[in-house]
Every structure is written in structure tokens, then in C-alpha cells.
Amino acid sequence: MSEADVTYSDVKFTKSRDKDKGKASPSEDTTYSEVKIAKTAPQPPAELTGPQQPAESNKRSCPTSVTAVVVVLLVLLVCAASALGYTTYQNSQTEEQLRSLRVENEELKKNITGRKCEAKPCLIFNQTCPKEHCLKCEEGWERFGEMCYNFSTNKLNWNASRDDCQRRGGDLVKIESREEQIYLDEILRNKMKEPEDKFWIGLTDSVNEGEWLWVDGSPLNESLKFWNGDEPDNWRGKNSRGEDCARMGERGGAEDNESWFDQSCEKLNKHICEKSAETGQLECVTSRPSLRAGYRT
Numbered sequence: 001m002s003e004a005d006v007t008y009s010d011v012k013f014t015k016s017r018d019k020d021k022g023k024a025s026p027s028e029d030t031t032y033s034e035v036k037i038a039k040t041a042p043q044p045p046a047e048l049t050g051p052q053q054p055a056e057s058n059k060r061s062c063p064t065s066v067t068a069v070v071v072v073l074l075v076l077l078v079c080a081a082s083a084l085g086y087t088t089y090q091n092s093q094t095e096e097q098l099r100s101l102r103v104e105n106e107e108l109k110k111n112i113t114g115r116k117c118e119a120k121p122c123l124i125f126n127q128t129c130p131k132e133h134c135l136k137c138e139e140g141w142e143r144f145g146e147m148c149y150n151f152s153t154n155k156l157n158w159n160a161s162r163d164d165c166q167r168r169g170g171d172l173v174k175i176e177s178r179e180e181q182i183y184l185d186e187i188l189r190n191k192m193k194e195p196e197d198k199f200w201i202g203l204t205d206s207v208n209e210g211e212w213l214w215v216d217g218s219p220l221n222e223s224l225k226f227w228n229g230d231e232p233d234n235w236r237g238k239n240s241r242g243e244d245c246a247r248m249g250e251r252g253g254a255e256d257n258e259s260w261f262d263q264s265c266e267k268l269n270k271h272i273c274e275k276s277a278e279t280g281q282l283e284c285v286t287s288r289p290s291l292r293a294g295y296r297t
Contacts, residue, residue: 103182106144135277143277144183149173150273151191151199158245161200161271162215170275172202174214178257181226184272185257188249191270195251198261200271203246205262209234212246228254232262239264248272 137148148170156164162172175181188199202215212220212232228250234242245265263269 099182102179103186106179106183134280136280137277141275142187144180146277147180148275148277149184149187151187152271152273155268155270156200157268158200158204158265161269162202165271165273168273168275170273171215172200173272173274174202174216174218175226176221176224178224181224181257184248185250185254185259188259189251189253192249192251197251198247198249198263198269200245200247200269201260202274203260204244204265205232206244206265209242209244225260226256226258227260228258231260234262239266 135143135146137143141148141150143149150165150168150170152161152164154164158172165171173184175184192198203212203220204215205212207213212225214220226248232243232246234244236242241264243262243264245263245267246260247263247267247269248259248261250259
């Protein structure tokens with residue numbers, strides 16, 4: 001044991017007095033004795049060992065936290081992919097609806113204009129009476145935009161069909177826009193009675209094979225063609241001259257309205273005639289009518 005571990009102390013003991021003999025002598029009163037006291041080593045405070053345990057716990061919890069973050073990121077990625085797929089589907093549906101709405105809008109315009117032209121003259125109460133122009137088609141023709149169409153049920157070959165249209169003041173139809181193709185396609189679906197019940201249009205390559213021209217001599221626009229599948233194929237199975245004239249119509253509907261087929265010009269089919277709509281006017285009554293008169297008859 002080292003010196004730092006020992007504490008020295010003097011202890012004094014006094015002898016008790018003997019009643020018979022009186023006081024004890026001073027030299028015998030005190031006894032000295034050495035007492036050694038070992039110092040207790042100081043214990044480290046409890047607080048020093050406490051914080052070490054959470055540090056160990058934190059080390060163990062780190063992999064768990066990383067795993068949780070990865071799982072959350074994977075869930076977010078799956079959600080984002082699902083949202084993107086749903087958005088793409090919604091966009092395709094919206095485009096289809098917009099296409100149908102365009103057709104319906106043109107039909108509504110046609111109906112509204114037709115009704116305005118058939119309506120009785122309007123009444124105004126001042127001296128200014130502007131004349132309103134409107135487009136109209138004669139009986140038996142249907143209007144779309146600035147053109148009138150006749151869907152003939154007479155089955156003729158291509159040349160005879162064109163002659164019939166010209167006698168009516170028009171020609172076989174020339175399709176100049178996607179909207180026009182969609183409109184005609186929708187009309188034919190309701191008029192066709194069977195898949196082969198198709199209609200001639202004003203398109204042919206009878207002058208030079210593979211060079212498709214409209215009846216007015218203009219070439220087919222490559223960005224505005226609606227051939228179905230592998231058409232035109234110039235099949236010679238039934239006619240050695242091949243198929244040099246175009247007809248259209250798909251009773252069950254066709255993807256992207258691709259409903260054109262080449263066919264032998266001698267085949268008998270119905271046909272679509274086209275001519276410009278006529279310009280008419282609506283006139284107004286400038287005098288104030290009586291309340292009983294109402295609209296002018």
C-alpha cells in the first residue's frame with residue numbers, strides 16, 4: 001500500500017479511576033496507538049459510462065434508416081411511373097375526343113347555317129338593314145364547310161360515276177383535309193349496308209401507274225393520304241389491267257380513318273359527288289311591326 005493510501009492518526013485512551021486507590025498517576029493515564037486508515041479509491045461517476053451506450057445504438061440504427069429511405073424512394077418512383085402511364089392514357093383519350101368534337105362542331109355549324117338560311121327574315125327597328133350571307137346546298141346534297149356532297153346510290157363504274165357528278169354540276173370528290181376525310185368516313189358508315197358497299201372518289205393512277213392524281217389534275221398530297229393497310233396493291237386477279245381507281249368506305253370503321261382502296265375502274269360502285277355551296281342572303285324588315293304581327297310571314 002503506498003503512502004498516499006494511508007492516513008495516520010493519534011488516539012488517546014484514558015484509564016478509568018480505581019475507586020479504592022484514588023487517582024491514577026499521570027504517566028499511566030494515556031496510551032498512544034497508531035491507526036492506519038486506507039483511503040478508498042474514488043469511483044468514477046455513473047454519468048461517464050452512460051453516454052457510450054446510445055452511440056452504439058446509433059451505429060446499429062444507421063443501416064435501418066438507409067433502408068427506410070430507399071424503400072420510400074422506390075415507392076415514390078413506382079407512383080411517378082403509374083402517374084405518367086395514366087397521364088399518357090388520358091392524353092390519347094383526349095385526342096380522340098377532340099377529333100370527334102371537331103366533326104361534331106362542323107356538323108353543328110352546318111346545321112346552324114342551314115337553319116339561318118331557311119329561317120324567316122329578321123326584324124330590326126332602325127333604317128339600317130345589313131344583308132347577311134349564308135352558304136346553302138340544294139335538295140339532296142349535304143353541306144360540310146364550303147362544299148356540298150351527294151352520296152349516290154347508283155352503282156356505276158368510275159368513269160360513268162364521274163359523268164353523273166358532272167351532270168349534277170360537280171365532280172367526284174377530292175379530299176383536301178383530314179377533317180373532310182373524317183366527315184366522309186362517318187357518313188359512309190351509316191350508308192354502307194355491307195363491307196363491299198363502297199363509294200368511288202375522284203382519285204386515279206390510270207395515266208401513269210403509281211402516280212395518283214385527283215380529277216382536277218393535282219397530285220395526291222403525301223401527307224394527306226388514307227390508304228387502308230397495304231393498299232394500293234394494284235391486284236390483277238380479276239382484271240389484267242390492275243386496279244387504277246380509288247374508292248372508300250369501311251363499314252366497321254378504320255384506324256386513323258384509313259379507308260381508301262384501289263379497285264378496277266370497271267367495278268360497279270356507288271359514288272360521292274362534290275361541288276361548291278351556293279351563296280344566299282338573309283334580308284331584314286326595316287319597319288317596326290305591330291305586337292300582333294310578330295315575325296313576318
